[in-house]
Amino acid sequence: MKITQAWLAAAALAVGAGAAQAQDFDNQLKARQGQFRIMALNLGVLGGMARGTVDYDAEMARMAAENIATIASLHQGAMWPEGSDNMELDGTRALPSIWDDNADFLSKWGAMGEAANSLVAVAADGQQGLGPAVGALGDACGACHEAHRQPSE
Amino acid sequence: MIRATLAVCAVLAAGAWWATGGTRLAPGDLDVTEGDAAAGEAVFWAAGCASCHAAPEAEGENRLVLAGGQAFPSPFGTFRAPNISPDPDAGIGDWSLVDMATALRHGVGPRGRHYYPAFPYTAYAHMTDRDIADLWAFLRTLPPSDAPSADHDLSFPFSIRRTLAMWKWMNAGGDFVLDTGGDPQLERGRYLVEGLAHCAECHTPRDMFGGLQEESWMGGAPNPTGDGRIPNITPAALDWSAADIAYYLESGFTPDWDSAGGHMTDVIENMAKLPASDREAIAAYLKALPPVSSDG
Incomplete structure (x- = not known):
């Protein structure tokens, strides 16, 4: 947080506010949206197996679940600088509530990590366990999206 | 002449008063009089009752406590979901099945008062007698809450419930929209x-x-x-x-x-x-x- 503020102050001094600032958050947006894409890609593997549209493969399921859990374990601070919400920037649906109630955001991120770890624990044990574990992970995704992401369109 | 005008006004006013009052069902209007609470649970989730009537932020089992209190902003003002738990004073514990059916079908309370359509009775009007009875039976099994219902906060003239008679005349009582061809x-x-x-x-x-x-x-x-x-x-x-x-x-x-x-x-x-x-x-x-x- 302190580093972000110092960085912001420096950026404001150097180039002024506005468009330059938005451009400077481009990397942060790409990084944080990239991690959601990595999770979505791996969820696709697990969800396809859970639904039965893809043949179950224990090793693939294990790796996909571990990838999601690994993303969940990343420290999030660097990806979410203050001022990178949807009121300040285009190209993001991140609501200001992420910063206004950061503890809630982080606790929901943590809950997602726990659901991902539970998925890792069962992923290689057979197709039948996937459905409930993927469902629980989906609940964790939804809880945060409900509170902290602007609905689409 | 003045007397005649007054008389006409009085008749018109009485007619308007009568015409803007709420429709009530009678016990004989329902084919089903005993609901099945277990079957009513599926009706309850399908109808999304808890989404509006559970307390704000309620999760898990607490979603079954229909204490009300959630606020719904609209262009007409802010609506607040009431307590519909089985508490006889704060909730709807003193209602009958016919009261419930009247509320769902016509958006009218036990004392003839119109409900605002934030309560989606134009949709619930399609409910079968069986589903209404089952839902009512299930609602009666839920935990009571003595939390008082909060008032809506609406701007004039929407704050006058009798204006809802006109709204219902324009918007309620419609048929299903999609033609299913009987499938x-x-x-x-x-x-x-x-x-x-x-x-x-x-x-x-x-x-x-x-x-x-x-x-x-x-x-x-x-x-x-x-x-x-x-x-x-x-x-x-x-x-x-x-x-x-x-x-x-x-x-x-x-x-x-x-x-x-x-x-x-x-x-x-x-x-x-x-x-x-x-x-x-x-x-x-x-x-x-x-x-x-x-x-x-």
């Missing part, structure tokens, strides 16, 4: 979508009086509680397969493995509790809708 799965889907789950309340745009615009049925609408839009879910915009729609309603995952957000997460929590055949029926219904252009 049983589509009929089940239509009953769920247009009736219990009242999807059109958010997914269909409204006219200036808050009435649903049937010509744009499920064509998307402004988000009533925030930024952005509620999406168009007709085949003009929603090109997912029926299986994908059913899975989304079960899990919240879109075909590209994004997950639902906003108010829809709550809807999915309800839909996930229904039998798979119901989610498949909803999906079939959505695929059968006439396409509505999102530009319209």
Whole structure:
């Protein structure tokens, strides 16, 4: 947080506010949206197996679940600088509530990590366990999206 | 002359008073008098009662305590969901099945008072006698709450409930929208979508009086509680397969493995509790809708 503020102050001094600032958050947006894409890609593997549209493969399921859990374990601070919400920037649906109630955001991120770890624990044990574990992970995704992401369109 | 004018006015006023009062059902109007609480639970989740009537932020088992208190901003003011728990004083514990049916079918309370259509009775009016009786039986098994219901905060003239008689005359009592051609799965889907789950309340745009615009049925609408839009879910915009729609309603995952957000997460929590055949029926219904252009 302190580093972000110092960085912001420096950026404001150097180039002024506005468009330059938005451009400077481009990397942060790409990084944080990239991690959601990595999770979505791996969820696709697990969800396809859970639904039965893809043949179950224990090793693939294990790796996909571990990838999601690994993303969940990343420290999030660097990806979410203050001022990178949807009121300040285009190209993001991140609501200001992420910063206004950061503890809630982080606790929901943590809950997602726990659901991902539970998925890792069962992923290689057979197709039948996937459905409930993927469902629980989906609940964790939804809880945060409900509170902290602007609905689409 | 003055006396005659006054007399005419009095008759007109009495007529208006009578005409704007609420319709009441009588016990003989219902074919079913004893509900099955176990069957009523599925009706309860399909109808999304807890989504509005549970206390704000309630989760898990607490969603079954229908204490009310959630606020719903609108162009007409802020509506607040009342306590509908079985508490006889704070809730609706002293109601009869006929009171319940009158509320759901006509949007009218036990003392003849009109309810505001934030309570989606224009959709619930499609409910079968059996489902109303089962839902009522289930509601009576839920924990009571003595939390008092909060008043709505509406601007004049919407604060006068008798104006709702006019609104109902314009907007209530409609038939089903989709022509199913008699297909049983589509009929089940239509009953769920247009009736219990009242999807059109958010997914269909409204006219200036808050009435649903049937010509744009499920064509998307402004988000009533925030930024952005509620999406168009007709085949003009929603090109997912029926299986994908059913899975989304079960899990919240879109075909590209994004997950639902906003108010829809709550809807999915309800839909996930229904039998798979119901989610498949909803999906079939959505695929059968006439396409509505999102530009319209």
